Amino acid sequence: MPPRNSSATDTRAPASQAVARVIDGIKQMITAGDLLPGQQLRQEHMAAALGVSRLPVREALRQLVADGLVVHVHHVGFAVARLSRSEFDQVYLMRRLLETEVIRSLPRPTPAQLAEIEALAEEVERAAADLDLPRMRTLNSRFHMAIFGLSDLSLVVGEIKRIWTWALPYHSVYLYDGAGRARILAEHKEMVIALGAGDTQRLADLMDAHRAGSEAQLNLMLEAGAVARPPVS
Numbered sequence: 001m002p003p004r005n006s007s008a009t010d011t012r013a014p015a016s017q018a019v020a021r022v023i024d025g026i027k028q029m030i031t032a033g034d035l036l037p038g039q040q041l042r043q044e045h046m047a048a049a050l051g052v053s054r055l056p057v058r059e060a061l062r063q064l065v066a067d068g069l070v071v072h073v074h075h076v077g078f079a080v081a082r083l084s085r086s087e088f089d090q091v092y093l094m095r096r097l098l099e100t101e102v103i104r105s106l107p108r109p110t111p112a113q114l115a116e117i118e119a120l121a122e123e124v125e126r127a128a129a130d131l132d133l134p135r136m137r138t139l140n141s142r143f144h145m146a147i148f149g150l151s152d153l154s155l156v157v158g159e160i161k162r163i164w165t166w167a168l169p170y171h172s173v174y175l176y177d178g179a180g181r182a183r184i185l186a187e188h189k190e191m192v193i194a195l196g197a198g199d200t201q202r203l204a205d206l207m208d209a210h211r212a213g214s215e216a217q218l219n220l221m222l223e224a225g226a227v228a229r230p231p232v233s
Helices: 006-032 043-050 054-067 085-104 111-129 133-148 154-166 168-174 178-196 200-224
Strands: 070-073 077-080
Touching: 006 043, 006 054, 006 133, 006 168, 043 054, 054 070, 085 133, 085 154, 085 200, 111 133, 111 178, 133 154, 133 168, 133 178, 154 168, 178 200
Parallel strands: none
Antiparallel strands: 070 077
16 A cells, blocks of 8 residues: 555645635524525635635535535526525425424433433523524524434434525524514423423424424515515514
8 A cells, every 4th residue: 555645634634624614604604694595605705704715615615505505507606595485395395294204203312312402492592582693593403403313214314404404594584583583492492391201293293383483484584575684673
């Protein structure tokens, strides 16, 4: 076997880290509502904002295209993905079907697993109280994925994560409504109780209502053509 080229390894690692940092940075901008559905992503602007060269930005954008979060139009460039009404409806259809199957497969969590999920629900609540909506959205996703992650249906859970990514540009919008935030927090508490009791049917029903509430709110925004960040209430 030929000797390992350590210098090549050393140059690849920082490059890979830079790409990962750009991906995280762009996702955070989308989460915060700083980048909106359909908004064009200028590579030079992203590079300046994130303190990197254009090379990792280009590679990060390609990976985000593969994830479905960004689109590339020939002769136009990259933009935050915008869902059509039909695509939006399909996202929620797939979520309902897959999430229901995963919830029905859940074992009763161990005390440590339940405590971790309950702690995430409390962190979501603290972020809401601080009106730190980007953090609330991130923690909300972690809370749900922690529940799904209890299932042995790892391939299905992976697909759910991918579908959630498609709707990421819209997730930050519905959190600006105070009543919507309160509803989310109350439903999280009920989910934790049902999970701890091993009542997967109750948990599936709660998740259906939880999902439907968010879908209805986002539907109103799509119908109104609202993509701008609304005021926080």
